[in-house]
Amino acid sequence: MKTIQNKINEIKDTLHSFPDNRMGLEYMMDLGKESQKNYPKEDRTEENFIHGCTSMAWIKLENKNPIKINTVSDSLMVSGILYLLEMVFNGEPKSSIDIYNGQDLIDGLGLQETISSQRLRGFAEAIRLMKQ
Numbered sequence: 159m160k161t162i163q164n165k166i167n168e169i170k171d172t173l174h175s176f177p178d179n180r181m182g183l184e185y186m187m188d189l190g191k192e193s194q195k196n197y198p199k200e201d202r203t204e205e206n207f208i209h210g211c212t213s214m215a216w217i218k219l220e221n222k223n224p225i226k227i228n229t230v231s232d233s234l235m236v237s238g239i240l241y242l243l244e245m246v247f248n249g250e251p252k253s254s255i256d257i258y259n260g261q262d263l264i265d266g267l268g269l270q271e272t273i274s275s276q277r278l279r280g281f282a283e284a285i286r287l288m289k290q
Contacts, residue, residue, distance in 0.1 A: 173268055186238035201228070208287065212236075213236040213277075215229070216230050225288065260283075
Protein backbone atom coordinates (compact mmCIF):
# COMPACT_ATOMS: atom_id res chain seq x y z
CA MET A 159 0.00 0.00 0.00
CA LYS A 160 1.28 3.45 -0.90
CA THR A 161 1.95 5.89 1.88
CA ILE A 162 1.04 9.55 1.57
CA GLN A 163 4.71 10.40 1.13
CA ASN A 164 4.94 7.81 -1.69
CA LYS A 165 1.96 9.44 -3.40
CA ILE A 166 3.48 12.90 -3.02
CA ASN A 167 6.81 11.67 -4.42
CA GLU A 168 5.11 9.98 -7.39
CA ILE A 169 3.23 13.17 -8.26
CA LYS A 170 6.41 15.23 -7.90
CA ASP A 171 8.30 12.77 -10.12
CA THR A 172 5.55 12.93 -12.73
CA LEU A 173 5.51 16.74 -12.70
CA HIS A 174 9.31 16.86 -13.02
CA SER A 175 9.44 14.23 -15.77
CA PHE A 176 8.21 16.66 -18.41
CA PRO A 177 10.95 18.18 -20.58
CA ASP A 178 9.54 21.69 -20.18
CA ASN A 179 7.24 23.58 -17.81
CA ARG A 180 4.53 23.95 -20.44
CA MET A 181 3.96 20.19 -20.50
CA GLY A 182 3.68 20.15 -16.71
CA LEU A 183 1.09 22.90 -16.89
CA GLU A 184 -0.83 20.95 -19.52
CA TYR A 185 -0.79 17.92 -17.20
CA MET A 186 -2.22 20.08 -14.40
CA MET A 187 -4.91 21.36 -16.79
CA ASP A 188 -5.77 17.76 -17.71
CA LEU A 189 -6.18 16.97 -14.01
CA GLY A 190 -8.40 20.07 -13.79
CA LYS A 191 -10.60 18.74 -16.59
CA GLU A 192 -11.04 15.48 -14.64
CA SER A 193 -11.95 17.45 -11.54
CA GLN A 194 -14.50 19.56 -13.41
CA LYS A 195 -16.01 16.49 -15.05
CA ASN A 196 -16.42 14.68 -11.72
CA TYR A 197 -17.81 17.48 -9.54
CA PRO A 198 -21.62 17.82 -9.57
CA LYS A 199 -22.87 21.36 -10.19
CA GLU A 200 -25.37 21.03 -7.34
CA ASP A 201 -22.44 20.69 -4.90
CA ARG A 202 -21.12 24.15 -5.82
CA THR A 203 -22.68 25.63 -2.70
CA GLU A 204 -21.58 28.18 -0.11
CA GLU A 205 -21.09 25.34 2.38
CA ASN A 206 -18.46 23.77 0.08
CA PHE A 207 -16.90 27.05 -1.08
CA ILE A 208 -13.16 27.57 -0.46
CA HIS A 209 -12.69 31.12 0.77
CA GLY A 210 -9.37 32.84 0.16
CA CYS A 211 -8.73 31.46 -3.31
CA THR A 212 -8.44 33.81 -6.30
CA SER A 213 -10.77 31.55 -8.27
CA MET A 214 -14.17 30.19 -7.43
CA ALA A 215 -13.36 26.84 -5.81
CA TRP A 216 -15.21 24.16 -3.87
CA ILE A 217 -14.34 21.12 -1.79
CA LYS A 218 -16.89 18.56 -0.69
CA LEU A 219 -16.01 16.19 2.10
CA GLU A 220 -17.82 13.05 1.02
CA ASN A 221 -16.43 11.00 3.91
CA LYS A 222 -14.34 12.01 6.94
CA ASN A 223 -12.67 8.71 7.77
CA PRO A 224 -11.24 7.45 5.55
CA ILE A 225 -10.99 10.76 3.71
CA LYS A 226 -13.01 11.11 0.52
CA ILE A 227 -13.08 14.56 -1.02
CA ASN A 228 -14.26 15.97 -4.29
CA THR A 229 -12.83 19.30 -5.51
CA VAL A 230 -13.34 21.76 -8.36
CA SER A 231 -12.70 25.33 -9.46
CA ASP A 232 -13.81 27.54 -12.30
CA SER A 233 -10.11 27.65 -13.26
CA LEU A 234 -8.62 24.54 -14.88
CA MET A 235 -5.27 25.17 -13.20
CA VAL A 236 -6.80 25.54 -9.73
CA SER A 237 -8.98 22.48 -10.35
CA GLY A 238 -5.81 20.56 -11.19
CA ILE A 239 -4.02 21.77 -8.07
CA LEU A 240 -6.98 20.83 -5.89
CA TYR A 241 -7.27 17.46 -7.64
CA LEU A 242 -3.80 16.69 -6.29
CA LEU A 243 -5.40 16.70 -2.81
CA GLU A 244 -7.80 14.02 -3.98
CA MET A 245 -4.93 11.97 -5.40
CA VAL A 246 -2.93 12.20 -2.18
CA PHE A 247 -5.58 11.93 0.55
CA ASN A 248 -8.61 10.04 -0.76
CA GLY A 249 -8.77 6.70 1.02
CA GLU A 250 -6.40 7.76 3.80
CA PRO A 251 -7.30 7.94 7.50
CA LYS A 252 -8.40 11.38 8.67
CA SER A 253 -5.48 11.54 11.10
CA SER A 254 -3.06 11.39 8.15
CA ILE A 255 -3.74 14.99 7.15
CA ASP A 256 -3.05 16.42 10.61
CA ILE A 257 0.69 16.83 10.01
CA TYR A 258 0.32 18.63 6.68
CA ASN A 259 -0.32 22.24 5.77
CA GLY A 260 -0.60 23.93 2.40
CA GLN A 261 3.03 25.00 2.18
CA ASP A 262 4.32 21.53 3.18
CA LEU A 263 2.32 19.91 0.40
CA ILE A 264 3.22 22.50 -2.23
CA ASP A 265 6.90 22.11 -1.35
CA GLY A 266 6.64 18.31 -1.27
CA LEU A 267 4.98 18.28 -4.68
CA GLY A 268 7.63 20.64 -6.03
CA LEU A 269 5.10 23.30 -6.99
CA GLN A 270 6.46 26.21 -4.96
CA GLU A 271 7.63 28.00 -8.12
CA THR A 272 4.28 27.41 -9.86
CA ILE A 273 1.70 28.49 -7.30
CA SER A 274 1.02 32.12 -6.45
CA SER A 275 0.50 33.21 -2.85
CA GLN A 276 -3.24 33.67 -3.53
CA ARG A 277 -3.54 30.11 -4.84
CA LEU A 278 -1.51 28.85 -1.90
CA ARG A 279 -4.01 30.50 0.48
CA GLY A 280 -6.87 28.71 -1.24
CA PHE A 281 -4.97 25.41 -1.16
CA ALA A 282 -4.21 25.88 2.54
CA GLU A 283 -7.89 26.67 3.20
CA ALA A 284 -8.92 23.45 1.43
CA ILE A 285 -6.58 21.51 3.72
CA ARG A 286 -7.99 23.31 6.77
CA LEU A 287 -11.51 22.34 5.71
CA MET A 288 -10.43 18.72 5.33
CA LYS A 289 -9.12 18.74 8.90
CA GLN A 290 -12.45 19.82 10.43
